[in-house]
Amino acid sequence: MANKYRDVDIVTLPSKDILVIACDSCGAIGLKDQDVVKAPPFIVGKYTARVCLMEVIAVGAFPAAMTVNICNELEPTGREILQGIHDELEACNLLIPITISTEKNMETTMTALGVTVLGTCNDGDLRHDKVAKGNDIYVMGVPKMGQEVVEDQGEIATISSLLPILEWENVTEVIPVGSSGIKGELEKLLTQTGLHIDLDEGLSIDLTKSAGPCTAVLVFSRGPIEGNCAVPLTRIGKLK
Template identity: 45%
Template sequence: MSIKNEALPNRDVVLIKINGGTFLAVACDSAGGVGEKERDVVKVSPYITGRFTCRVALMELLAIGAKPLTLTATISCEPSPTGEGLLKGIKDELSACGLDDIPFAVSTEKNIPTCQTALGVTTIGIASEAELRMGKTKSGDIIYCLGVPKVGNEVFLDDPDIADAMAVKRLLAFSEVHDIIPVGSRGIKGEVEHLAAVSGLSVRWERFLPVNTEKSAGPSTCVVFTAPAGLEIKGLRPVFRLGTLA
């Protein structure tokens, strides 16, 4: 596998070779108009916005096999109360993923009043070339989906039908699992078709699909992954078979 210092195609991740076979990995996510401010479109607490924005950036990093080292939180709102709520969500998401001690930098808007919630989270990690989970998909692999695509007001924190960062970590424990891709706004179909294209393969979709493959998955409420036929994924639900790559 040859990896250049570049952004991965259509992924919010950049890999930078720092020495030998070691790579720095940088991933990011942003949220705007999601909170409790006057002009927010989706009305949820800043805490929820902080958790899900942090979650997406972590999932992107973990999905390629990188170990998170630090993150930044760019808060385009006042430090209190919105900033405090966002930061509490970020800290609790890190804790839920077993990353309580990870250091991070924070910036808030202290000069200009804002009428919408806006947050950007960047995660930085490290991985050896041998640890990277990308470019592993092979002809004959089955395409699976973990979680259900949901967006906007459909999304809530304790929904058992959505994926999270810990689910990605559990998938990484299966050596048979090849590529893992968090699904975002372009939906399952877009992610699978792109994976097939970069792998030089084509998709044979199941005749009856159990989820809407064209729907946005919002804050990565589902992930697609590839593995050989016959793999048993225990302890993770819901998992759906979507098709075959050939």
């Protein structure tokens, strides 16, 4: 049986193990003539893979395999995209099989990429539907998109900054933020849970801005978070 939770599918296998599936696409970002945002294919691969890895890890699964659909030629665009993906996996100390497809028939003028990550866990290890009334809400990282991601100076959320937070005792759940922005993710959560939010005053973070390739993560906790984080960590309110 499968069910949808935010941007992942959660499938119960016949063995009773849990399969978690996340995918992401990226188009018109690269160094080809028709690309809208100019960025090295290395960056395109790295951040597209990061989105899927974050989604799987956030719900408590361990990445087990990846598919990479490169809608461009292998040399040089595809090779550079794959280098970015491998760099992200190495940063997470992950060694997983990758199934790859590239465009071999047509010449392309725009960069396009699709990545899927498959993860597994036991049912009891799933970290979803855990938020509760009274939880404090934090944002790890700063929402950025497009060229801002390329030029980032250590403000965006990374998997290496996310992993320690998952071990903090009072953290109930984490939700990666993408193109819908912090406000969009919170609205989906409220619709799902029936809870409300009491936002802090004078927030310095833009709740409506797209966080692009998961450059920010919502963190919910029982009480204040006192641990140190490698990127900015901003309290924005409380669930009620």
